[in-house]
Amino acid sequence: MTTQSSFECEQLCIDLPGAPGVRRIIENLDLEVGKGEFVSILGGSGTGKTTLLRALAGLTPYSGGRAAYEGRDVRSPVPGMAMVFQDYGHALLMWRTARRNVALGVEGRLGGDELDRKVQNAIRMVGLERFQDEYPWRLSGGMQQRVQIARALAMEPNALLMDEPFGALDAMTKASLQDQLLAVQAETGATVLFVTHDIEEAIYLSDTIIMLKGSPARIARRITVDLPRPRDQIATKELPEYLRLRHQLYEAFRHEIHA
Amino acid sequence: MIATNASAQAPIGRASRQWALHAAVNAASALQGLLPLIALLLLWQVLGDPRSPYFPPPSAWAAALIERTSSGELLPAVLMTFQSVAMALVVATALGVGIGGLIGASPRLARCLGPTLEFLRTLPPPTIVPVAALIVGVNDTMKLFVIVFAALWPVLLNTTSGVRSLHPTLLEAARSLQLGPLARITKIFLPALLPSILTGVRVAAPLAIIVSLLAEMLTLMPGLGALLLTAQRNFNAAEVFGLLTVVGAFGFVLNAALAAFESWALKPQGRS
Incomplete structure (x- = not known):
């Protein structure tokens, strides 16, 4: 089983310093994510979704248990993993064009034609060809987020770790980026860990949904999404299975939504 | 493909034209701002008494300056002062960015060095001149030292606060892209800090001019300051006023050059 898994957490505990003292955010969390799987981490705000993702990305230290990527403990960012932040405005370098932002992670070890090829391929996958020589601050929010995804x-x-990547975008841009992400995943076969608080987004994108609840957070539920791929914004969302999952998840979050 | 490329490049071409227009408008408005001064000088010229020993009219200043120029003293003095100021600004920027960056990045270093730097910063630079002259001697090194001592602080403090206000997401993006320390400094930190650094340099430039002139006056080392003091000691009022105009123009041009550089350097960041 271990060769098949991309991410693994065993009894993972994460503490973060806060004003009143150290607070436990995640407690004794077990998780296994298979290679090529699309897993969404769903939960209300402040449940520790982002904290969990950041620990798996090697950006937040954990205090107990184990977090591993491809069998190795994660203590700092690991090659083979790329993170996409919600806050594209601060994650991008405003003084570099879109194309040079995309090159940032690879230009150190590649050069010439190979660098060009990889950058162009990434730009193509997110449909940024027309805007590659533009500065990010001249692009719309959706376009800026595409630049960040292309950079990853x-x-x-x-493995692609995404922290509410579409949280700051309008509904239409969001839908178009969701489809782009699904196409990218189908093309690259990458494992995707996707943090969101949007129930419908989680169902539409995922193979598996991990529901975080409580303080400190635990996995309240693990839901397998058995919807056919490729998915479609209209047809998939009219399937009885989609509606059943939607009902089930809204029911599970009902008290949090009304709170 | 050609069509899409053209449409992508069109806004950039327009942006650079807009920027050039913007710069021209800025220069025009700066000159416009000098109109009251020019009007005052004209008034002085018309109403002033050409034989006044204390308030000679601008034409007398010009004559005195021309005389100093043809005697081969003015131009080398201007160049000397410019050289000192420029070199000191370069050294102060390098030191200020280096030390300020480290202090901004490390709270522990800030605690260790903070009070000492605060003490040094409050020392008036003119009081450093006699001390430095005693220790280093009256030479270019001493002059450079005292100018750097005055010009360092704005760059240092601006860099420190710039580092502290860097957005955490930017630093985490750099970490998660696994950039090495050198790449982080050259590709992330320095460009991100550029606006803060340049603001510091612009504050530092007039200080550098002041201290440079002061050092020249106190030590009579070659430069505009020495020329000015000599003219005063010879009771040559016309030359004093003339040199004062040169000093003013010197500062004005230096500041305008720095402003133009800042606007050019920050253009890609959309902050000019």
Whole structure:
């Protein structure tokens, strides 16, 4: 089983310093994510979704248990993994064009034609060809987020960690980026860990949904999404299975939504 | 493909034209701002008494300056002062960015060095001149030292606060892209800090001019300051006023050059 898994957590505990003292965010969490799987981490705000993702990305230290990527403990960012932040405005370098932002992660070890090829491929995958020589601050939010996703893709990651990447975008841009992400995943076969608080987004994109609840957070539920691929914004969302999952998840979050 | 490329490049071409227009408008408005001064000088010229020993009219200043120029003293003095100021600004920027960057990045270093730097910063630079002259001697090194001592602080403090206000996401993006320390400094930190650094340099430039002139006056080392003091000691009022105009123009041009550089350097960041 271990050769098949991309991410693994065993009894993972994460503490973060806060004003009143150290607070436990995640407690004794077990998780296994298979290679090429699309897993969404779903939960209300402040449940520790982002903290969990950041620990798996090697950006937040954990205090107990184990977090591993491809069998190795994660203590700092690991090659083969790429992170996409929600806050594209601060994650991009505003003084570099879109194309040079995409090159940032690979230009250190590649050069010439190979660099060009990888950058162009990443730009193509997110449909940024027309805007590659533009500065990010001249692009719309959706376009900026595409630049950030392309920057991650240029590194040809085996795993893509995304922290509410579409959280700040309008509904139409969001739908178009969701479809682009699904196409990218189908093309690259990358494992995707996707943090969101949007129930419908989680169902539409994922193979598996991990529901975080409580404080400190635990996995309240693990839901397998058995919807056919490729998915379609209209047809998939009219399937009885989609509606059943939607009902089930809204029911599970009902008290949090009303809170 | 050609069509899409053309449409992508069109806004960039327009942006650079807009920027050039913007710069021209800025220069025009700066000159416009000098109009009251020019009007005052004209008034002085018309109403002033050409034989006044204390308030000679601008034409007398010009005559005095021309005399100093043809005697071969003015131009080398201007160049000397410019050289000192420029070199000191380069050294102060390098030191200020280096030390300021480290202090901004390390709270421990800030605690260790903070009070000492605060003490040094409050020492008036003119009081450093006699001390430095005693220790280093009256030479270019001493002059450079005292100018750097004055010009360092704005760059240092601006860099420190710039580092502290860097957005955490930017630093994490650099970490998660696994950039090495050198790549982080050259590709992330320095460009991100450029606006803060340049603001510091612009504050430092007039200080550098002040201290450079002061050092020249106190030590009579070659430069505009020495020329000015000599003219005063010879009771040559016309030359004093003339040199004052040169000093003013010197500062004005230096500041305008720095402003133009800042606007050019920050253009890609959309902050000019």
